[in-house]
Amino acid sequence: MELPLIHISEDPLELEKITRLVTDDACGAIDIFVGTVRDQTKGKRVLKLDFEAYEKMALSEMAKLAEEAAERWPVKKMAIHHRVGSLAIGEIAVIIAVSTPHRNASFEACKFVIDTLKQTVPIWKKEIFEDGEVWVAAHP
Amino acid sequence: MELPLIHISEDPLELEKITRLVTDDACGAIDIFVGTVRDQTKGKRVLKLDFEAYEKMALSEMAKLAEEAAERWPVKKMAIHHRVGSLAIGEIAVIIAVSTPHRNASFEACKFVIDTLKQTVPIWKKEIFEDGEVWVAAHP
């Protein structure tokens, strides 16, 4: 794998650009996961999401994830971009893009990265409701 | 599922536009598969790929695939865009984008569609080498 492209940004994530960055002449497949802000959680209306990151460590944890994925699958290029700040419904919070020679590995590596990112990368989101706000997953 | 967005085109496929079309306020996940032209097959250098489609039937078979996926997973919106004509190395041949409320279903539905598309949709590609050309998969 080439050096993974890891980024945390307050600005909107650029899907076209990220995809161009992972496109590789030796690869026939790119899988891209795009996480967007839903308008509800457990049936309750969400107004927006606020994301914050412990940026230095989040970047290093994301780089570790990319390396772990590259050990398990023949990943050629990978990008993990996460947005922080206040996001409206429908906006993009995260983009993970993985290029591999053949398609199965692109799906598996991309799924591994988003699944593991949600468990290990120090980024937090707060759901803002009409009547309050909640840090997601903070309490059992 | 809303009416799937099925398209066959001689023009470059528009990833950003396709992703916007499947973005949905009720969905937190979009998985996108992008098939690109590789520079080699079984170690032999490929110069370009020529795609042709039996367009009318290909469109109806792709619509069937989308409906089948929506029966098995909670798909909200789906786009299947395939390019035809002569494609250079690195160009995008197909984009499949699927939005679902949660992420696992987006991966599974997207993978189902590309796997099945390659088996059932009447589209053919010819690999152009320096010393000849081959219709892919034509012979055992």
Place this chain on the structure above:
Amino acid sequence: MKINLVAFGITKDILGAREVEYSWDGAQTVGGLLKDLGEKYPQLVDLSSLKVAVNNEYADSEVEITEKDEVVLIPPVSGG
């Protein structure tokens, strides 16, 4: 009976044209057509598979063919 037979991918190369007028003896079915084609174009028999679509749907060998049908040769597909 003569049909307008449409060929894609490698079958276009084997038949030498995208569309040919075609008639054959024997059963006027998908199976009868394939049998006759295989005799006239032995290269078709070497393919990994050869299906026929009648009016935009994959058709089994028992399906009958009439002059008005849109009949298309579908060699192994390779999209994506």
Place this chain on the structure above:
Amino acid sequence: MKINLVAFGITKDILGAREVEYSWDGAQTVGGLLKDLGEKYPQLVDLSSLKVAVNNEYADSEVEITEKDEVVLIPPVSGG
């Protein structure tokens, strides 16, 4: 010993600030810090989990803490 303790997510709300100067009795380790924090801020005990990062790495309870370390509270993460 006094450390500069950094808090993210819900722990920032519980501590009332992004960064606080913090000192405690007992073991000068991650485990000792967590024990003391739990007594002073009982709301921390109610969380699904509470980890500590020392110098950008998740740290087990045995890890020793010195004044120069960057010590950060990591409540349950929820990115993506």
